Amino acid sequence: MSLLKNNGSSKDNYTFIVPENVAFIRFTIMTSNSNILKAYYNFTNLNNIQDFKLNDLQLNFNINLNNFMKKSAKTPLISWVDDDCNYEGIANVKNICDELNIKCTFACVTSGISSTNEDIPNAGLNNSDLKNRLLDYQNLGFHITSHSNHHAKIWQSTDETYSPTECEKDLITSLNMLRENGFLDYDFFIAPFGTHNTEIQEIAKRWTKALFSSSGGLNHLNGNGRYNINRLFIQSSNSLESYKNYINNCFENGDWLVLGTHSGTPSEFDSNLVKQVFQYAQSKNINIQPLNVAWKIRNYIYNLYEMF
Ligand SMILES: [Zn+2]
Numbered sequence: 001m002s003l004l005k006n007n008g009s010s011k012d013n014y015t016f017i018v019p020e021n022v023a024f025i026r027f028t029i030m031t032s033n034s035n036i037l038k039a040y041y042n043f044t045n046l047n048n049i050q051d052f053k054l055n056d057l058q059l060n061f062n063i064n065l066n067n068f069m070k071k072s073a074k075t076p077l078i079s080w081v082d083d084d085c086n087y088e089g090i091a092n093v094k095n096i097c098d099e100l101n102i103k104c105t106f107a108c109v110t111s112g113i114s115s116t117n118e119d120i121p122n123a124g125l126n127n128s129d130l131k132n133r134l135l136d137y138q139n140l141g142f143h144i145t146s147h148s149n150h151h152a153k154i155w156q157s158t159d160e161t162y163s164p165t166e167c168e169k170d171l172i173t174s175l176n177m178l179r180e181n182g183f184l185d186y187d188f189f190i191a192p193f194g195t196h197n198t199e200i201q202e203i204a205k206r207w208t209k210a211l212f213s214s215s216g217g218l219n220h221l222n223g224n225g226r227y228n229i230n231r232l233f234i235q236s237s238n239s240l241e242s243y244k245n246y247i248n249n250c251f252e253n254g255d256w257l258v259l260g261t262h263s264g265t266p267s268e269f270d271s272n273l274v275k276q277v278f279q280y281a282q283s284k285n286i287n288i289q290p291l292n293v294a295w296k297i298r299n300y301i302y303n304l305y306e307m308f
Pocket residue numbers: 083084147151192193
């Protein structure tokens with residue numbers, strides 16, 4: 001049954017009959033000059049029959065989507081990602097999480113859990129110690145995801161060894177390593193050096209759900225899209241007040257604030273500051289979740305925007 005009928009007044013005027021209980025419809029329409037219109041329409045508050053002109057379709061639908069997003073997509077949310085998976089560092093992070101009763105994401109450089117012992121970040125340790133510690137944390141509700149396999153300079157776009165081909169191999173190795181060792185939800189990619197140029201975004205699109213950069217700032221609605229999600233580092237060189245401002249804005253605008261730390265770098269990791277930042281977020285009653293849980297809350301915003 002065709003739901004779209006030319007209503008006879010002109011070749012561009014159509015009547016669309018909306019089935020019962022349908023809130024959204026996605027259109028793909030080939031016009032007479034072969035333009036393809038894609039649009040998404042919110043039928044809330046409308047009668048079940050809607051007349052429209054093809055030329056106005058996209059504009060009207062964009063306005064309706066934007067209105068819907070402004071009203072509905074307000075979900076203040078905070079996540080914490082600790083980078084690199086240093087054996088001692090992640091224990092400090094877990095202690096803070098336990099004290100505050102929150103969970104975070106650990107971004108793992110997977111050569112650190114490799115059985116070939118080629119590890120750099122945890123030199124001197126048996127890699128299975130790190131792997132087992134991370135698996136224990138996962139069992140307690142923490143999230144472990146990929147931060148590449150080697151964190152090598154091939155990921156740094158300004159370095160002479162930068163190579164998208166090698167990056168893709170490195171990412172695939174990392175994802176396989178996490179899967180084979182029993183980790184779940186490992187395909188949220190924390191890009192080494194925060195690299196998020198077009199080539200790296202394309203690679204991330206092929207293998208992962210999302211890419212997180214190290215560009216500071218909040219994520220408002222779909223922001224730069226799911227393959228360029230901002231992350232703000234908590235560093236002792238910044239004041240608590242500056243983080244409180246971000247959290248206030250997150251709360252007021254319904255944004256997603258993804259915070260980052262390097263727990264393996266003592267000069268950068270100030271556990272008091274980190275604790276105070278999250279305590280302030282808790283005082284505002286903002287939901288704090290690891291990336292895999294935050295994604296379930298936030299993913300629909302990216303899905304909606306990508307339908308155009
Ligand atoms: Zn890193």
